Amino acid sequence: MGYTDLDQLAINTIRVLAVDATFKANSGHPGAPMGMAPVSHVLFNKFMNFNPQNPDWVNRDRFVLSNGHGCMLQYALLHLFGYKVSMDDLKSFRQLDSITPGHPEAHDTPGVEVTTGPLGQGFSNAVGLAIAQAHTAGVFNKPGYELINNYTYTFFGDGCAMEGIASEAASLAGHLKLGNLIAIYDDNHISIDGDTKCAFTEDVTKRFESYGWHTVWVKDGDNDLEGIEAAIKEAREVKDKPTMIRLTTTIGFGSKLQGTGGVHGNPLKADDCQQVKERFGFDPQQSFVVPQQVYDLYNKTASNGAAKEQEWNQLFEKYASEHKNEHADLARRISGKLPEGWEKSLPTYKSTDAAVASRKLSEAVLEKIHSVVPELVSGSADLTGSNNTRWKNAVDFQPPEYNIGDWSGRYLRYGVREHAMAAIMNGLAAYGTIIPAGGTFLNFVSYAAGALRLSALSRVRVIHVATHDSIGLGEDGPTHQPIETLAHFRALPNCMVWRPADGNETSAAYYSAITSKHTPSILALTRQNLPQLENSSIEGAMKGAYVALEAPNAQVTIISTGSEVSIAIEAAGYLKEKHNVAARVVSVPCFEVFDAQDKEYRLSVLPDGIPVLSVEALSTMGWERYAHEQFGLNRFGASGPYKEVYQKFEFTPEGISKRALATIDFYKGHTVRSPINRAFQQIL
Amino acid sequence: MGYTDLDQLAINTIRVLAVDATFKANSGHPGAPMGMAPVSHVLFNKFMNFNPQNPDWVNRDRFVLSNGHGCMLQYALLHLFGYKVSMDDLKSFRQLDSITPGHPEAHDTPGVEVTTGPLGQGFSNAVGLAIAQAHTAGVFNKPGYELINNYTYTFFGDGCAMEGIASEAASLAGHLKLGNLIAIYDDNHISIDGDTKCAFTEDVTKRFESYGWHTVWVKDGDNDLEGIEAAIKEAREVKDKPTMIRLTTTIGFGSKLQGTGGVHGNPLKADDCQQVKERFGFDPQQSFVVPQQVYDLYNKTASNGAAKEQEWNQLFEKYASEHKNEHADLARRISGKLPEGWEKSLPTYKSTDAAVASRKLSEAVLEKIHSVVPELVSGSADLTGSNNTRWKNAVDFQPPEYNIGDWSGRYLRYGVREHAMAAIMNGLAAYGTIIPAGGTFLNFVSYAAGALRLSALSRVRVIHVATHDSIGLGEDGPTHQPIETLAHFRALPNCMVWRPADGNETSAAYYSAITSKHTPSILALTRQNLPQLENSSIEGAMKGAYVALEAPNAQVTIISTGSEVSIAIEAAGYLKEKHNVAARVVSVPCFEVFDAQDKEYRLSVLPDGIPVLSVEALSTMGWERYAHEQFGLNRFGASGPYKEVYQKFEFTPEGISKRALATIDFYKGHTVRSPINRAFQQIL
Structure with a gap:
């Protein structure tokens, strides 16, 4: 509360930076940054905990720009807060080999959590990040030690809202009562085809309510900073539901074309750029200008974040004295190291051992390694008994009030939502404390192709347990028998497709999948029994x-x-x-x-x-x-x-x-x- | 109304046939057929217009079993009504080269409209079939000639309800106010992982209302035949909205395991089969038995259907006298023939012609041929201006009350719903009077992979206008640049992937796509300009x-x-x-x-x-x-x-x-x- 001209100046600075960068690149999307600058300003300065000096701090609040085409918003924020995104980087927006590509890429740009742009993905990643937070808290928080309590915020637009993957993820998030998830819907009534009334007239708020979300509506997202702040505050206080804030904004706020499709995916014309700058009190002849008082304001927020991390580090140190094992486990996970010697638990086979379906061999691996790799979180898109993804004593990840699991549970019931599962796994992996594995039939990994390619592009370690991998599934027939699927994913860069022939090869597949920190893996597994081969070994298969x-x-x-x-x-x-x-x-x-x-x-x-x-x-x-x-x-x-x-x-x-x-x-x-x-x- | 023991006997006959066929095959899903037998009996006998002697009658009511794993329900119905599905075919359920495969395949089995099983697809096909009906009616119905007025009915289960593709399609169906679409939700609380409460606790009814659907709830779908009939009657009377009937049923009704996951995907045990038969008054020692009075009852419905088609044929004949051109056009479309000489409208180019992006060359084709191929219905997943899919004077397909189009419109605004678009196009093509084309970026055709593979498997003619087909799209970057996509779809059987190099090749691609009645096509097109080649010709490219x-x-x-x-x-x-x-x-x-x-x-x-x-x-x-x-x-x-x-x-x-x-x-x-x-x- 108590917003001043300086706040407005900061908001307009973001808007003008987005105008300048897209104009210079002669490419990009100024509309969303101009519309979402106010909520960004409020969210990042009043609520979010983060330390630009250490973008990897585990308890930082996560921010996901699901409408990734609006990435100049994110790049501007990262720059203003002092992440390693320089003014020159902003000037290189959408240029070859810059760290400010056309859509946000997690491995390129410090402070970008996940790679977004393909619509609906970021929203679903955010659900994964929120699940990861709840699970990590469930495992590590102790009385007096609320180590893990970060929020996950995501912005999404009409495009994301129309995508089925986001519907799947939202339904699951509602079921899971993810109180730490806050999704802000940029309700600007514009998509590429123009007014959303041509294809999208549903009641989005009512839909989210049907999923079990809390909802709030801010009617003037362009100007009502107090209203935005109050809405986010309310959302944070609702602990047993995710919240969707419907934020009605004007796309391209400030442009002569504001509120139209003309400002969505094209830079402003030169005269419009000048007009915007004049309107916002900037020199129309200058570009890429940040008033020092805006830097100062954002530096203050950044310093507060650094201090928060310091406090957290002290708490974590104290935690070591009371919870030695948990401290060591979490510290190890954060460091990215696997537990020493975990691979010794991988089962090995002799050729005289019985013939077993590789989906069962996969289950045998999970049965053996789940206790030595505590960050492994398994699950299935409603095919648990067919994918064999659940070890015997697994506990489901569920809100405790359902009495069918708890927050520390390591088995996720994704429902029949293959695409969301894959994107949620990307979020789980991006959080940093979890190795996710999820099952469906190989044929239905194709439903998740959009998310898989982002696993590969953003270099995250996720494991797809893809059973029923050929005509060998038999009676279910051609609708379920993959033909093109392995070619598809073998053609995808940075994606490992394993199709093990027996027990040792299955163990090798898991070894590879778990040790490949920057690569997703698909394990194609049979329904039918396979004999153990004479010459097979984990070492051989690992080549x-x-x-x-x-x-x-x-x-x-x-x-x-x-x-x-x-x-x-x-x-x-x-x-x-x-x-x-x-x-x-x-x-x-x-x-x-x-x-x-x-x-x-x-x-x-x-x-x-x-x-x-x-x-x-x-x-x-x-x-x-x-x-x-x-x-x-x-x-x-x-x-x-x-x-x-x-x-x-x-x-x-x-x-x-x-x-x-x-x-x-x-x-x-x-x-x-x-x-x-x-x-x-x-x-x- | 006035249901008798004979109705109950018929319902139980369907149940027992499903039990027998899955038991004999030692494979399959008895639960859904046993639960949905009552609604099937009421729907098919009291409401649906169809003629088993001519499964291709254009104005037949369409039925889509979106939960295709329950296909023994459909096979049993087809058999009882006298389609060319014999008792021997039922005995060959899920056997090699039978016409009763593990999931319904449109090209295999007379009376199966679309190929289903992969969840969410059939529901979305049904939306396509309903759009096709509304459009065909919009074009051909005249005062006194309500030629096209069929309904589209679909059954869907919890699995379909969870899939994002169905959410996308439902949202669009609500927007389009498809009053002829009636979706019956088998609310049985069971999916493969058991009770749906483990992953699916949303309010499905409220969600459909948020999309703009009318909803009805039948609380006892096992027994309340009057309630079922009343609900369907109500749904048919709501003309300005699609209707979702929530039908609460008991999966595997009659089995000892009814109401549990145990009866979803596995045949009943021998003693349970006997128990079911005894309970329903059948001889437990006999299998595949249909009481003659059930055949008689169903034959009566079939005869009524044949008479309905006769009436329709007479109406259509009369239509010829008053609306000669429209009659000829519809008759031609039904026959599957293309307009004589349409291909002469395809543009040709000389090497001295200007360099043009192939997405623009595609637009030039559409501009030229739309008037000579009236069954062509174009559209885009919210990328109209980028895909260049809309000819200049196109009218949008929209409910007239929006004042932005009408029912006869030939341009579909799919919204950002690539997967649903592809599945809806499958439904449009399956209807029989439309050749659908739909645009998105090539990279996002991957979102639709699940539907594309069913286009190929079910042999329908759909055209994907896939622009921005490589790194040539430039600044949008790796999130939007396809790498694996062409390999993926080239590996898909019965799918033609075209990547034309210039204008003549683009025309050839359209020639091939439009004349390939049983094959989907993907046209991969550039954002950037391409010169016209020296040696190119439509004839050369057609090879x-x-x-x-x-x-x-x-x-x-x-x-x-x-x-x-x-x-x-x-x-x-x-x-x-x-x-x-x-x-x-x-x-x-x-x-x-x-x-x-x-x-x-x-x-x-x-x-x-x-x-x-x-x-x-x-x-x-x-x-x-x-x-x-x-x-x-x-x-x-x-x-x-x-x-x-x-x-x-x-x-x-x-x-x-x-x-x-x-x-x-x-x-x-x-x-x-x-x-x-x-x-x-x-x-x-």
Whole structure:
């Protein structure tokens, strides 16, 4: 309360910076920053705890700009508060290799929590950050030690509100009663097609209420700073529900085009820029100007934040004396280190062990490691019994009043919300104290493609437990049988796709997923049983590919993954017996990891002189990378008992042998170079 | 009203058939059919207009089982009403090559309108079917001729209700005031993880009201047939809103496990099957029994439906006399034929014509053909001005009372709802009188992956206008720049991915998309300008690939798509000039179409003896199919002016030439076989 001209000057400084940066770039979105400058000013200065000198402080309040196209708002704030975002960085807005790209990227810019822009994602990340806070508090807070009590704030616009992913996340947030989550809806009635009345006339407030949210409406978000402050205060006081503040604003406030679509995604014209500056008392001839008193004001907030972190550090130190183990655990998590020796708990298998479905092997891993990796938080999009994602004594993460779990619970019931699950996991991972794993059928990871690509781009460690990974799921049929899915995610940069063939490979997949701090992983797992392979080992699988069956004077190498590896090995026996042909078999549980090995190793796995046939019961797309010839499924599958489906499509020792012989024949008399040998290196 | 024991017997017959079929298959979902048998009985017998002898009658009421796992309900109904689904077909439930697969597939089973199972899709298809009805009525109904007035009914469960795609579609349906849409929510409180209280405690009714739906609650959906009938009657009378009927049921009604998750996705145990039959007055020793009086009852409904179609046919005949053109147009659409000579309207270009962005070339096509292809209905997910999907004089499809369009409008404002847009387009296409096209950025087609795969699987003609198709979009940066997207959809069976390089190729893409009745198409289009190529023609491009630049004694073939083709041609000039190396250039706007050409043609495009280098500014995944070496982008892009981004990643004449020389060098002294030559054929 008690806002002065200085507050207004600060707000207008943000607006003018957004005008200048988009004008200079000749690209970008001035409208949202100009409309949301007032609420940003109030929120960051009156409520948020953060220390620009240490953007990683674990108990900082989190801020997510879900309408990421408005990122000049965030960059301006980061600059004013003294994060490592300079005026030159603002001048390089949307320029090559700057830290101020067209949409906020967490790994590029200090103070950006998550990568946003694709609509609905940031909102859902915020739900993940809020869950992470509640869980971390549930685990570590003790009487007298409210170590973890930060809020998560997110701004979202009409676009985010229309996206299904945000609906999913909002419904779950309401169910989970996330009192520390405050979402501020920029109700400006404008989206790219113009007035939202052409496509979006629902009652957003009523919808959020139906999810169990508390709601508040600030009718004049352009000017009513007191009203904004009161709304945020009210939201913070509601502890058993998330709050949605509907903030009615004027997009592009101050522009001649304010309130229209014209100011959404295009810089202001030169004369409009001048007009805005004059209106706000700035020199129309100057650009990128910040009055010193605005810097001073924001520095004060920043200093307060630094002091808050100091206090917190003292509390955390004191916590060590009373709660030694918890202190050590949290300190370790914050440092990013894994528990010493955790990997010794990974199960290993001998070839004489029973055949087991890899979804069950995955469950065995979780059963073994959950106690030694306490930051592991599992879950499923309503397929718990099928994904095998829940260890036996797991406790659900639920508000205690439901009597079906508590805040410290490490198992999340995401509901049938695959896209939100993936985005929430991005938020969980971004919080810094959790390694999230979440299950669905591999086919339905596609529903989450939008979030997965942000996992990869923003370099977070999330684990997708993707069961029922092929036609091997049988009767559910083509609607549920993935064909294109592995090609899709193998083509996604910085995403590890694992398709383990047995128990040791499954353990290796988890080892890789958990130790890859900056990379998401998809574990493609079977519904059907798989035998334990003779030559498999965690070490071999950890190289991404290894020789599963060596054969002197081999005429062909069969390279395969997952459930087809043991069939390929059978095929090698069949070829020997029926055709006196020697065949090697290579298992390649993970392309991305194999590609990272040195060339000598890769050539030892796929040597010159021997043609390679790939076998995988999904699209052949991409297999040419390792194989001269490809056997796969470039059509949809079929509904039936899985063994019959495999027969139908000839994924049998006979079917593979037939193609191996054709491959040998085709390359007879030709010089065969390993697919590992290439003319040039890719840009990476 | 006036339900008798015969009605109850019919309902129990459906229940017992579902029990028998899932038991025999030892697989499937008995719970939903047992719970939804009563409402099905009432709906199909008391309200729905359909003729089992002609499942294609255009004015039939549409039924969509969005909770497709409950498909034994639908198969049982189709059988009882006399569709071509025999008792043997029911006995082959979930068996290989049966017409009763694990989830309903439209192209397999007469009477199944759309392919469902992946949750939320069917609900969204139903919104599309309802839009199609309203639009077709808007175009063809005349005073005295209410030709098109069918209802669309959909059943959906808790799973569908949780999916974001259904939220998107429901919000749009509310906005559009689709009074002919009636959605019946199987409120059984059970999903796979058990009681929905673990993840789904929102107020679904209130949520639908927030979207602008009318709602009704039937509290005893197991027994209250009168209540069900009254609710549906009420829903039909509400003409200015879609209606959601919340129907509280007991999942697996009749089973010992009724009301629990145990009956959701597993067949009943043998003793429970017997118990159910005894309880419902069936012989526990017999299976697959339909009492004759049930057949008789259902036959009566079927006969009424046939009579209704007869009446309609007479009306349609009479319509011909008064509305000759409209009659001819509708009759043609129903027949599936395109207007004679429409393709003559496709624009053609000479190489001297100006450089134009392919999104603008796409707009030029729409501008030219919309008047000769009246069934074309365009739209965008809130990117109209960026996707260029709207022809100048287009009218929006909107309820007339908004004064921004009308029911006959051919432009859909989907809002920022990519997934729902794709699924709604599936429904529009399935209706039979519309060819839908919808725009978003290529990167955000990924949000719609779940629906796209059903477009492909269910073989519907939908057109995705996917602009901003690469790093060429520039400043918006990596969050918006597709990398994996083309590989993803090229790996999807029965999906045509076009990436035209100029105007003629863009026209060819539309020709292909519009004439491919059973295949969805994605048109990947640029934001940036592209020159018109020297050798391009609609005919050449229609072969999927053609030689864009021939060169005698070429040492390398450069194969490319879209915006990179003209750079590849420049590279060929550079290679000649600087290195005296002759290079051919091939443009391959569509893999799928090229693959369908005869081998002789394919080999003429990619002949033996010359190594091939592919160039595309996206993932190289899959390019090995045509190219010995691949130049692409297996990392995320960058935010900046697009020419600088192209420079950074070396998609320049120099960058391509460098790699072409490396390719030539690498293959020197080696026999080079065309990638078209393969050892064996794929299973298709």
